[in-house]
Amino acid sequence: MKSQTTSTQSDLSPKAIGVKELSTDKLFPNPHNPRMLFDKDPLRILRDSIAKVGILVPLTVYREGRSGRFVILDGQRRWIVAQELDLPTVPVNEVAEPNLVQNIVTMFQIHKLREDWELMPTALKLEVLMKELQERNEKKLAALTGLDQAVVSRCKKLLDYPRRYQALMLEPEPAVRVKADFFIELYAVRNDRFVNSLDWFDRNDFTAKMLERYQNRKGIKAVTDFRTVKQYIANSRKAGKDKEIARRLREFVEDVELGLDHLVIRAVDVTAQARKLEGEVVGLRKLLHDLDVKSYYGEESLWAELEELLRVIMRRLEEAGRRIRK
């Protein structure tokens, strides 16, 4: 693998060779394509279009050096449809064989990450890019790949785990595959500075025990329970209860029969405050939902306050690691 340390965006694009027609059955899918599965509805629309007017935009392909076969860089859906319609040939634009980094970057940019895709294969490809490009900055990696910065951040969290845990996210049998969300949510506790300063704490032992609890539904019923653990730790520390929360956390880790409530130190319980705030948020949301915009159109200070409120909400959601759907 060629190392690239000063790549520009144009360096990462394969060079064009020319347009021609190729037999449909001579093409092969790209091994770096994030997924072979495509949504049926858009495929049907594409199929109707190609059945009427043929393939207007050539597929982008390259000839693989080691095998001599043509591999699709862009246009896999068109190729699938061409096969379904028994089209003997398809128009292709041949480009030079991309190197590993070019191929991965191109695949990322073409096949924008979908929420239902497993994240671990994406994380492993990102790992290759990080190594080859000597780049760890999340913003730059996001710009390079077209991935959301939050996705890059999640991938990096997965890469922090030992290989044996990463392998669990690649389990062939979907029913027993461990979801990436488990490891991402666990990360906040596993990598907490205070928790790591405790002399008994071992990250991998902690990971193994939490996984066992989660898989056996013992005390951890949902991956979001780790947010609650983090919250209990943070609130206890804020109230100066470091020793007590450390002791309780150790007991929670060692005794699988103890539930999450073992970590609650009553004096610092913020649940009541959270419910009060939640009630106020619900009230405000209802008011805003029913607001007749035209009636308040000129109330500049109101709109300015709402904009500020939105900014604060976005900031807090980001801090809480929430995935914001636009």
Added chain:
Amino acid sequence: MRAPKHRGSPVDMARMRGWVEEFAGYRIAVNEGRIGRWLQQFEEADRDLAARLLDVVDFIGNDQIAAAFREALSGLPGWSPDENRRSGRWFFVAFSSSAGESGDQMLHRFRTANNLAGRRYDYLFHYRSELLMLAPGEEDTVVLIDDFAGTGNQACQAWEEVYRELLPFGPRIYLILVASSRHAREKIRQGTEMTPHAHFELGDGDNFFASACRHFTVSEKEKILHYCEMADPSNPRGYGECGFVIVLAHKCPNNSLPILHVRRRSWEGLFRRHD
């Protein structure tokens, strides 16, 4: 499928001892008491049939599994225990590896069977998640280890969803199995870039319900199906309708008849799959 004893053969001490000896290596002890209780689940008139079904169970013991793995590796082109005589780099990986599942166990058995358990061979054994970074190329060989393929569906799906992305540089890829159906082997060979290799191969005659299985009459098959429906109404012929009677020492495949392995209120299999 081997032949059962003649109809009406008594379930005497000798026959019972034969079963106990045959199934001795199973992970959950198969003793006379458990065999007796298993037979009691059948109506009295059907117990001779149930006994004949036990006669044909194809039990693959630990020694046979080890021998299968030794034979498989020694037959792979380019392999040598001596690194200097090996062709390219070699990577041994558990095909499936969730905690407690077969793949990890199989990889361990593969190591010990081939005298590769020593730490000096650690460099040959990898996690799936390392493959993309290790980038095995066309000069290299990746050996995926698992126990059984009944339909080939899981292996093909795993190839599409996991392995194809992790092995993009064209290494030789072998899927070493202890046993497989001929259908599964063909499906994997055609649908993936893996070359399957199974020591024990099951054909049409190994499907209890298939017409190619001539040891039992149609009416006997219907009776067994009735008990299988009691044991597992959703997969009475075994997963993928394979109808196998194969049992591996560490686990009975779910492609085998459910009356052999299912543990439910309505049925207690002799070779239960989980503790």
